[in-house]
Amino acid sequence: MGSSAAHYLCNNNNHNNNNMSNEQPIEHPIEEEEGKTGGCKCTGFLGNSVARGMGITAAGRGAVVASNIFISSSLLYLASQEAGCLDEDGKTTDCDAKIYGFQPSSLITNIAVISNLVAAVFNPLVGALVDFTDHRHALGTICSFIIIMIQAIQVYTVSSTWFIMAILQSIAGAIYQFMLTSTYAYFPEMTKELGEKAMHSIAPKITITQFSFQATFMVLIIGISIGIGSGDVLTAQISQGINAAILLVTWSIGWFKLLPKSKAKRVLPEGKSLCSAGFSQIFQTAKHINSNYKHSIRWYLLALIFAEAGANSFTICAVTYLNEVLKMSGTETGIVFLIVLVCTIPGSFLCEYVVNKTNFNTGWRLNMLYFAVVTTVGVFVLNDEYDKIKTYILGIFWGIALGWFYPTENGFFAVLVPQEQATEMAGIYNFCALVISWCPPFIFTAMNENGIPLNYGLLHLVVYFFIAIGFLSLMPDWETVIAESHGGQSSQEQEGDEEETTAKDPATKPDSNTESTNQLDVEQPSSSQAQE
Numbered sequence: 001m002g003s004s005a006a007h008y009l010c011n012n013n014n015h016n017n018n019n020m021s022n023e024q025p026i027e028h029p030i031e032e033e034e035g036k037t038g039g040c041k042c043t044g045f046l047g048n049s050v051a052r053g054m055g056i057t058a059a060g061r062g063a064v065v066a067s068n069i070f071i072s073s074s075l076l077y078l079a080s081q082e083a084g085c086l087d088e089d090g091k092t093t094d095c096d097a098k099i100y101g102f103q104p105s106s107l108i109t110n111i112a113v114i115s116n117l118v119a120a121v122f123n124p125l126v127g128a129l130v131d132f133t134d135h136r137h138a139l140g141t142i143c144s145f146i147i148i149m150i151q152a153i154q155v156y157t158v159s160s161t162w163f164i165m166a167i168l169q170s171i172a173g174a175i176y177q178f179m180l181t182s183t184y185a186y187f188p189e190m191t192k193e194l195g196e197k198a199m200h201s202i203a204p205k206i207t208i209t210q211f212s213f214q215a216t217f218m219v220l221i222i223g224i225s226i227g228i229g230s231g232d233v234l235t236a237q238i239s240q241g242i243n244a245a246i247l248l249v250t251w252s253i254g255w256f257k258l259l260p261k262s263k264a265k266r267v268l269p270e271g272k273s274l275c276s277a278g279f280s281q282i283f284q285t286a287k288h289i290n291s292n293y294k295h296s297i298r299w300y301l302l303a304l305i306f307a308e309a310g311a312n313s314f315t316i317c318a319v320t321y322l323n324e325v326l327k328m329s330g331t332e333t334g335i336v337f338l339i340v341l342v343c344t345i346p347g348s349f350l351c352e353y354v355v356n357k358t359n360f361n362t363g364w365r366l367n368m369l370y371f372a373v374v375t376t377v378g379v380f381v382l383n384d385e386y387d388k389i390k391t392y393i394l395g396i397f398w399g400i401a402l403g404w405f406y407p408t409e410n411g412f413f414a415v416l417v418p419q420e421q422a423t424e425m426a427g428i429y430n431f432c433a434l435v436i437s438w439c440p441p442f443i444f445t446a447m448n449e450n451g452i453p454l455n456y457g458l459l460h461l462v463v464y465f466f467i468a469i470g471f472l473s474l475m476p477d478w479e480t481v482i483a484e485s486h487g488g489q490s491s492q493e494q495e496g497d498e499e500e501t502t503a504k505d506p507a508t509k510p511d512s513n514t515e516s517t518n519q520l521d522v523e524q525p526s527s528s529q530a531q532e
Helices: 005-018 049-083 104-132 136-156 162-184 186-194 196-228 232-258 274-292 297-324 330-357 360-381 385-416 419-435 439-449 454-459 461-473 478-487 491-504 527-531
Strands: none
Touching (some): 049 186, 049 232, 049 297, 049 330, 104 136, 104 274, 104 297, 104 419, 136 232, 186 196, 196 232, 232 330, 297 330, 297 385, 297 419, 297 439, 297 454, 297 461, 330 360, 330 385, 360 385, 360 454, 360 478, 454 461
């Protein structure tokens, strides 16, 4: 659960766009006539119970994401305390002492390595469980309440329990990803019931709900911490307690009252287990993409692997950097990420402006270049505890980077993927987003353990952005990319086929005044449309 706030802010829109297909309907009557859906329409969810369920569970996720910042700071503090790496003022010092075989400063990245590796390995199996069985609702409910129990147990995070709590945190991170898989599977069915036009209104409101709860939760905890003058440990205890209470209410209503049980989307192939079916589906989709979308979706997914690894690891590594290098408390770290969260809003507007002026490919490359430049500047400007004011300022630019990054990434994918293949493509999208997500925190830990300054550990994230930019640069011109993604064949290949046909039979050459049937006239949607 170390992904950035902006990631979770925008992630809902991604799955809304990428999961539309003709799955079997959910076992829940959702009347299409206005006024029959039940519930108050003043919330913006059209009185639809599934939409309201998605909204209220998103509210809980916002609190979870925010609380991770405070518990991470607490765990770092307690690990440093046990290793004897705190000074008289309770601030971390440059210390070579180790605890459980690692330096205290490696704790959060180690947690991320375990969480992300487990999530990546089991992602195909969880996807198969959602697609091929009737247990999607049960999976989401069980995962949600395991997370609630862990959040409640972590209220007792103290010097004698911190290591157990760190293990629980790594477990919660993987389970959170599994819960997201089952939750987002409701988007295509909701789209089928309400219509795509209604989803243009509902999907952003779900995102806004998560954003609002996330920001409100952070303001609340920061306010309490400043008001009572609490340290990192007490602040995290308060945060986990309030968060557990919020989750118990929001997720209980969401899973038990609003989100319905559902049937399997597909029939499990004969002779295959869930595990083999999940991995086989990923493999077959990859082969299909490599054969039919070699100029568009193939390069996008290769770029996605590295772009997601760099962006999602930023928050994980940044928390450690702020605590260890800048000596920031959990409250100060929370303020930085609150600034980042708020500044994702102008970043999303910048995304729309750039894409409208260029295209998604150019916009995403420019964004990652900007992200890399800001991170590089931060690494060389933020060197000690006297640079805290600069950190708050750079938080603005990092927020813009993240707010620009995810809508561009999501919109790009939505434009590329044929709607009839959305669910199939969404599976491999999720796999690519997770497959090396453990790698950046692993390298960060390795560098830290070998005495390399944390500045360079944070700086190495820039490499992932440049690799992603490289893959995107291998795409041909935008018109060719769109033509291939919507027709399964690039315009260059189409022209080659046409020339070959014409050589064999000149009579088949099209009239110069007549538009060739091989040419696709595709209107590029705006960024705002893609986000919706």
